[in-house]
Structures are given as C-alpha cells and as structure tokens.
Amino acid sequence: MTQTPRAPRALVPWAHVADLMDGWPDELPVAVYDGTGEPPPDLSAVRFYVLPYAKPEATALLARMPALEAVQSLSAGVDKLLPRLPPGVVLCNGRGLHDASVAEHALSLILAVLRDIPHWVRRQDDHRWAPHFTRSLAGSRALLIGYGSIGAAVEARLLPFEVEVVRVARRARPGVHGIGELPGLLPDADIVILTLPQTATTTGLLGAEQLAALPDGALVVNVGRGGTIDTAALLDQTASGRLYAALDVVDPEPLPADHPLWRVPGVLITPHVAGGSATFYPRAERLIAEQLRRFADGRPLLNVVDRA
Amino acid sequence: MTQTPRAPRALVPWAHVADLMDGWPDELPVAVYDGTGEPPPDLSAVRFYVLPYAKPEATALLARMPALEAVQSLSAGVDKLLPRLPPGVVLCNGRGLHDASVAEHALSLILAVLRDIPHWVRRQDDHRWAPHFTRSLAGSRALLIGYGSIGAAVEARLLPFEVEVVRVARRARPGVHGIGELPGLLPDADIVILTLPQTATTTGLLGAEQLAALPDGALVVNVGRGGTIDTAALLDQTASGRLYAALDVVDPEPLPADHPLWRVPGVLITPHVAGGSATFYPRAERLIAEQLRRFADGRPLLNVVDRA
Numbered sequence: 001m002t003q004t005p006r007a008p009r010a011l012v013p014w015a016h017v018a019d020l021m022d023g024w025p026d027e028l029p030v031a032v033y034d035g036t037g038e039p040p041p042d043l044s045a046v047r048f049y050v051l052p053y054a055k056p057e058a059t060a061l062l063a064r065m066p067a068l069e070a071v072q073s074l075s076a077g078v079d080k081l082l083p084r085l086p087p088g089v090v091l092c093n094g095r096g097l098h099d100a101s102v103a104e105h106a107l108s109l110i111l112a113v114l115r116d117i118p119h120w121v122r123r124q125d126d127h128r129w130a131p132h133f134t135r136s137l138a139g140s141r142a143l144l145i146g147y148g149s150i151g152a153a154v155e156a157r158l159l160p161f162e163v164e165v166v167r168v169a170r171r172a173r174p175g176v177h178g179i180g181e182l183p184g185l186l187p188d189a190d191i192v193i194l195t196l197p198q199t200a201t202t203t204g205l206l207g208a209e210q211l212a213a214l215p216d217g218a219l220v221v222n223v224g225r226g227g228t229i230d231t232a233a234l235l236d237q238t239a240s241g242r243l244y245a246a247l248d249v250v251d252p253e254p255l256p257a258d259h260p261l262w263r264v265p266g267v268l269i270t271p272h273v274a275g276g277s278a279t280f281y282p283r284a285e286r287l288i289a290e291q292l293r294r295f296a297d298g299r300p301l302l303n304v305v306d307r308a
Numbered sequence: 309m310t311q312t313p314r315a316p317r318a319l320v321p322w323a324h325v326a327d328l329m330d331g332w333p334d335e336l337p338v339a340v341y342d343g344t345g346e347p348p349p350d351l352s353a354v355r356f357y358v359l360p361y362a363k364p365e366a367t368a369l370l371a372r373m374p375a376l377e378a379v380q381s382l383s384a385g386v387d388k389l390l391p392r393l394p395p396g397v398v399l400c401n402g403r404g405l406h407d408a409s410v411a412e413h414a415l416s417l418i419l420a421v422l423r424d425i426p427h428w429v430r431r432q433d434d435h436r437w438a439p440h441f442t443r444s445l446a447g448s449r450a451l452l453i454g455y456g457s458i459g460a461a462v463e464a465r466l467l468p469f470e471v472e473v474v475r476v477a478r479r480a481r482p483g484v485h486g487i488g489e490l491p492g493l494l495p496d497a498d499i500v501i502l503t504l505p506q507t508a509t510t511t512g513l514l515g516a517e518q519l520a521a522l523p524d525g526a527l528v529v530n531v532g533r534g535g536t537i538d539t540a541a542l543l544d545q546t547a548s549g550r551l552y553a554a555l556d557v558v559d560p561e562p563l564p565a566d567h568p569l570w571r572v573p574g575v576l577i578t579p580h581v582a583g584g585s586a587t588f589y590p591r592a593e594r595l596i597a598e599q600l601r602r603f604a605d606g607r608p609l610l611n612v613v614d615r616a
Contacts, residue, residue, distance in 0.1 A: 054439075100446040100470055107469075108423040111416035115585065118429045120578045125430075127570040129562035131362075131579040136587035138408040160464045161415075162408055162587075254437035262435040270428045271439040277423065279444035279470075 007045040010295070011061075012288055013052040013074075014281075020289040025296035033058075048072070048295045050288050051081075053094075054276055059084050070301060072291055074284050076102075076150065076275070077197040077225060078305055085307075092291065092303040096149050097283045098275035103153035105274035106193060106223045109246035111137060113219055113268055138162040143185055145169075145205070146195035146224055147176050154193055154223075163191075170201060179205070186213035191221060198225035208233035211243065219244040223274045226251035231261065238264045248274040315353040318603070319369075320596055321360040321382075322589075328597040333604035341366075356380070356603045358596050359389075361402075362584055367392050378609060380599055382592050384410075384458065384583070385505040385533060386613055393615075400599065400611040404457050405591045406583035411461035413582035414501060414531045417554035419445060421527055421576055446470040451493055453477075453513070454503035454532055455484050462501055462531075471499075478509060487513070494521035499529060506533035516541035519551065527552040531582045534559035539569065546572045556582040 008031035015032045024030040028048070031040045035052030043064045052058045053074040059081060062068065070090040073081055078093050085091055112118065114135045123130055140163050144151050147169040155165045166185060172178030177185060179201070186192070192214065196202045206220065207230040214220070214237075222229055226249040237243040244266040253272060261267060287302070294301055316339035323340045332338040336356070339348045343360025351372045360366045361382040370376065370392060378398040381389055386401050393399055420426065422443045431438055448471050452459050455477040463473045474493060480486030485493060487509070494500070500522065504510045514528065515538040522528070522545075530537055534557040545551040552574040561580060569575060595610070602609050 101444060104419065104445055104469060105423055107415070108419035108425060111412065112420055112425045115413055115416040115578075115581075117416060117420045117425055117576075117578075118432075120581075121426045121429045121576070122433075123579070124426075124570055124577050127565040127567075129565075129579045131581045131584075133362075133584040133588075134581060134586070136409060136585040137412055138587035139590075156468045160468060161412060257435040257437075259435070262432055268425075268429070269432050270423075270425075271431070271437045273423075273428075273439045273442060276439075276441040277444040277446075278442070279446035280441075282447075 007042045008040055009045050009067075010048040010050070010292060011040070011043070011046050012050040012292070014285060014288070017285050017288045017292070020285060021292065025292060028292065028296040030292070033061075048292070050074070050291075053280075053284065056080065062086065070295060072288065072301075072303075074280075074287075079198045079225070082305075082307065090301060091305040091307060092301050093305050094284065094287070095303050097280055097287060099149045099153040100283075101277040101280045102150050102195070102223050102274040103157050104277065104279075105248060105270070106154045106195070106221060107157050109221055109223070109248065109268060109270065110191060110193070110219065113244055113246045113266075118268055137191075140164070140190040141166060141188060142191040142193060143168060143189035144193050144195070145179070145182075146197075148195070150195045150223070151193075154195060170196075182210065183213060186210055187215060189214060189218055191219045193221045194224045194228050196224040196228045198227045202228045204228070204230050206230065206234070208236070211237045214243060216242055217244070219246065221246045222250075223248045225249055226253050235261055235264065238267050241266060248272055315350045316348055317353050317375075318356040318358070318600060319348070319351070319354050320358040320600070322593060322596070325593050325596045325600070328593060329600065333600060336600065336604040338600070341369075356600070358382070358599070361588075361592065364388065370394065378603060380596065380609075380611075382588075382595075387506045387533070390613075390615065398609060399613040399615060400609050401613050402592065402595070403611050405588055405595060407457045407461040408591075409585045409588045410458050410503070410531050410582040411465050412585065412587070413556060413578070414462045414503070414529060415465050417529055417531070417556065417576060417578065418499060418501070418527065421552050421554045421574075426576055445499075448472070448498040449474060449496060450499040450501060451476060451497035452501050452503070453487070453490075454505075456503065458503040458531070459501075462503060478504075490518060491521060494518055495523060497522060497526055499527045501529045502532045502536050504532040504536045506535045510536045512536070512538050514538065514542070516544070519545045522551060524550055525552070527554065529554045530558075531556045533557055534561050543569055543572065546575050549574060556580055 006029040010030045013034045033039045035055030035058040046065045047069045050072040072092045074094040116134045145168045147167045167176040169176045205228045246268040248270045314337040318338045321342045341347045343363030343366040354373045355377045358380040380400045382402040424442045451474050453476045455475045475484040477484045513536045554576040556578045
C-alpha cells in the first residue's frame with residue numbers, strides 16, 4: 001500500500017498505473033489498495049474508487065466513503081455490485097477488458113472437451129500411451145448466445161476453425177437472432193456458447209426444455225454467468241451422457257465439494273477464471289489511467305452503466 | 309470386409325467411399341480392408357492400395373501384391389513407409405487431409421497449457437474450487453517452425469488470438485525465415501510450434517543449444533514428428549521448470565511407462581492423436597474417391613511423392 005501525504009481522493013488497485021500517467025495527477029491525490037491487507041485509514045475524501053478485481057469483499061469500503069462520486073469496476077458484469085452502490089454514485093464497468101481473456105478461455109474449454117484433453121491428462125498421470133481418435137471442432141455449428149463484445153471475440157476465434165457461427169442476442173438485429181428464436185435453433189446446434197450477463201431475462205435461460213431440444217452429443221459451454229443455466233437440468237442431461245458441458249461459471253459458485261456435477265465424465269469445470277488471465281492486466285491498467293485523467297479533468301468517464 | 313466377385317484390383321479402407329462415387333468403378337474391382345481382421349485372400353491382382361490409416365502393420369500386405377502400381381497413404385508424413393515400398397510403385401501421400409485436425413490439436417495443446425487445463429482437470433477430480441489467474445495466449449509471439457499446409461492452418465487459427473506469428477521453414481522465402489536463422493529468432497519466442505516431417509535435416513533440430521536459447525517460461529509444442537526434438541534436452545529444460553512443453557509426438561513412440569517425461573508438471577502429452585480426429589475422415593474419403601476415379605481412368609494421381 002502506497003499513501004500520499006494528503007487524504008486520498010482516489011483509490012486504485014495497482015501502483016504502476018502511475019507509470020502510464022507520468023505520475024498521479026496533482027489535483028487528485030491517489031492511494032493504492034489492492035483488496036488485501038489494510039486499506040488507507042482515512043477514506044473520507046475518496047471521490048473515485050477503482051474496485052480491486054475479483055475481491056468482492058472490497059465493496060465493504062464503500063460505506064466509509066461519504067464523498068464518493070464514481071466507482072470503476074473491472075468486471076464486465078456488475079449484477080452483484082449494483083444493489084450495494086449508494087444512490088447518485090456513477091458506476092463504470094470493465095466492458096472490453098475481459099474480451100480477449102474470456103474468448104480465449106471459451107476456446108480452451110471447447111477444444112479441451114472435443115479433443116479429449118481431460119482424458120489425456122488422466123492417461124498421462126497413469127503413464128499410459130493409449131491413442132484413440134477424437135471429435136473435431138471443424139465442421140461444427142456453434143450457437144453463440146450473447147453477442148456483445150465477448151461474443152464477438154469468441155466468434156472471431158471460432159471462425160478459422162471451420163465453424164459455422166449462429167448468433168443469438170437478447171434483441172434481434174440484422175445477422176443476429178433474437179432470444180425468442182432459440183427453440184428453432186437449438187436442435188441444430190453442435191455447440192452452445194453462453195456469454196450472457198445475469199439479468200431477469202437470462203436467469204435459467206437454458207432449462208430442462210431447452211437442453212432437451214439440443215441434439216445428442218451437443219456441447220454446452222458457459223463463460224457468462226452460472227445462473228443462466230438450470231444446473232439440475234444440465235446435471236440430468238450430462239450425467240446420462242447425452243450432452244457434454246464445459247463450464248467456467250456455475251450455479252452455485254463456488255461449487256460445493258459434494259456437488260455431483262464435479263463427477264460427471266462429460267463435464268469440464270474451471271473455477272470462474274476465464275476473465276482474469278494475464279492479458280487482462282495491461283488492458284485494465286490502461287483503462288484506469290484513462291479514467292483517472294478524465295476524472296481529474298472533469299471530463300465524462302467511459303463505460304458508464306445506466307443504473308435506471 | 310466386403311469382397312467383389314472378381315479378384316480385387318484396388319483395396320480401400322472404407323466401404324462408404326463407394327457412396328461418394330455412385331458405386332465402385334466397373335473397370336476396377338474394389339475390396340475393402342480397414343487394417344483389422346483378415347485381408348482378402350487373393351491380392352495378386354491389386355494395382356492400387358489405399359493403406360488403412362494409422363495401421364502401420366497393414367504395410368505387410370505390400371509383399372503379397374505383385375501387380376501393385378500405386379499406394380495411397382493417408383498420412384502427411386511418409387518417412388517410415390518409403391523404405392518399405394517396392395521400387396517403381398507410385399506413392400501418394402495424405403497432404404492436406406490432416407491440416408484442420410492437426411492445427412486444431414495444436415491450438416488445443418497451446419491453450420490447455422497456457423490456461424492451466426491440466427491443473428483444473430486434477431482439481432475437478434479433487435472436487436476443489438480454487439481459482440487462480442493464468443497466463444494468456446494473447447500478446448504472445450509464436451515461432452512456427454515448418455510452414456507447409458499444416459503450418460499455415462496453425463497460423464490461421466492463431467492470428468485471431470492476438471498472436472504475432474513468425475514463420476520459419478526449411479527454405480527461406482518472402483515472409484518466411486530460413487531454418488538457418490533460428491539462433492536469432494529463438495530468444496524472442498514465447499511459443500515454438502513444430503509441424504515438421506522427420507528428415508535428415510529436421511532430426512534433432514531442437515537440441516540442448518536451441519532449447520537453451522529460448523526465454524524462461526517459453527512453451528515448446530510439437531505436432532510434427534517426435535525426432536525433431538532432442539528428448540533428453542527437453543526433459544532437462546522442462547523438469548527444471550524453465551520451459552513448458554505440449555507434445556503430441558515424442559521420441560521414442562510410444563513413450564514407455566517408465567519414461568520420466570510423463571511426470572514433468574509443465575509437460576502435457578497426447579499420444580499422437582492430432583491428425584486423426586473426426587474431421588479427417590470425410591476429407592480422406594473424398595481424396596480416395598478422387599484417386600480411384602483417376603486411377604480407373606488412367607489419369608495422373610494427386611499428391612504424388614517425389615521418391616528421388
């Protein structure tokens with residue numbers, strides 16, 4: 001933790017953001033708090049708070065910031081943060097920061113399941129060379145549910161694999177199906193990829209009926225929010241061996257040790273790590289530097305979330 | 309096994325190639341032999357033999373084919389087949405059939421290592437939700453050694469991941485470095501991907517000196533032939549934790565159960581399965597149908613290997 005001599009007016013998670021700015025702005029004393037250890041003692045003057053990434057407990061400090069004007073989240077989804085935010089405070093999200101990282105993880109999950117990487121890892125642990133031929137991604141039809149910046153980043157990475165991408169978003173638009181068209185699209189999908197935030201519309205979007213509409217052997221991939229899939233229904237359809245799944249997000253999270261989903265052979269689980277890989281940090285630092293400059297200059301912030 | 313009434317003049321591995329041809333050519337009686345079970349009893353009239361894929365023992369039949377004129381291999385690399393082939397027999401290889409499959413597997417290996425898929429698989433087996441943030445492919449520099457059709461297919465799949473690709477081939481040409489330039493290129497490579505056949509030039513290409521030239525934390529990927537890397541040197545550099553590796557091919561193959569490479573934490577091994585995934589079969593069937601038509605019509609075959 002670094003402290004400026006005056007009571008800080010901004011709190012950011014990484015000291016080296018200053019390097020991108022040729023030092024902190026004179027008019028905005030900045031302190032560093034990365035979400036671990038002790039926060040600066042006097043938060044009464046903090047006007048701009050950049051929440052440490054993936055440290056939900058850091059929101060507790062909000063109650064100690066009476067001068068707070070703006071909060072920068074480094075997550076794309078702010079569903080859990082919104083209800084904890086004092087009225088009148090501007091909220092900015094981390095839209096775009098995770099696109100490359102999440103899309104890369106989505107492809108890692110898809111390729112791992114289709115090319116049997118979990119199987120080879122376990123055979124390696126047995127020291128056993130026992131080849132068999134696997135499925136391929138090439139020639140698949142992928143149904144991309146959610147077509148924001150992350151969905152588009154997933155699509156860009158899928159296309160050179162000779163994949164046909166069918167786009168679905170909450171609102172239909174040219175080239176993108178509306179979510180209401182899902183019943184007609186699910187029966188032809190080899191792979192379904194969810195990149196959705198959790199909202200009233202998306203919660204439980206893939207339930208028993210939707211999963212039953214998928215063809216045998218289809219792969220369900222979730223890198224959005226766990227609650228968009230009905231976990232019990234997915235467990236049914238994967239435990240029977242009818243569907244495969246690769247999940248970076250689940251409901252509930254963390255997945256309890258005794259949850260049966262851990263043990264399904266056709267399910268690959270990663271613990272909500274899609275967004276935070278190394279490529280996220282330089283992008284996040286550049287956004288924080290830009291937002292600090294804008295805030296110090298009184299210019300409009302980027303990525304402001306409509307709280308209405 | 310299907311047999312025609314007359315002694316077969318062609319032997320192919322899959323019966324349903326006939327569907328692509330509206331039946332076998334009248335002038336070329338075809339039998340089916342997939343490399344398992346009993347071959348047709350009378351091979352004396354076989355002029356065209358399509359070797360069953362990944363069944364090296366099927367080359368034993370060559371000695372029973374006195375009328376043989378042409379052999380179609382479904383592999384891209386024919387290094388092991390060449391010395392077993394009678395002089396004067398035309399050899400056609402499976403160039404292009406594996407591009408999509410091998411390139412897809414290369415990406416599966418790269419992403420699995422960088423995004424810690426083996427670690428997550430083992431944590432899943434422990435039912436343990438324990439996130440940590442991983443490395444990324446984005447922002448990496450990949451040195452592609454071998455720039456034939458497989459190398460180009462790997463490149464096409466890498467580019468949307470925000471990867472800088474540096475191409476190296478046996479002969480320098482515009483946009484492609486010659487293999488002699490490797491010493492200057494290795495120190496800047498985050499990932500080295502080998503897609504080389506095994507020849508006198510490529511054997512042991514990555515030895516102790518070349519591996520030592522790579523930066524700390526670099527990832528070595530081999531989807532070509534195992535002998536292009538010095539296994540002992542790679543074991544040294546990975547067991548120390550300095551380098552990572554993801555290998556679909558190794559030397560020796562199969563890797564013996566007591567080989568120390570199995571146990572290196574930073575090494576992911578798959579048992580030579582890159583080329584044979586589901587997407588290979590329709591491509592191979594189309595090639596066989598085309599070659600049978602050409603052979604029956606006395607037209608030149610495709611993919612003829614220069615045996616000089």
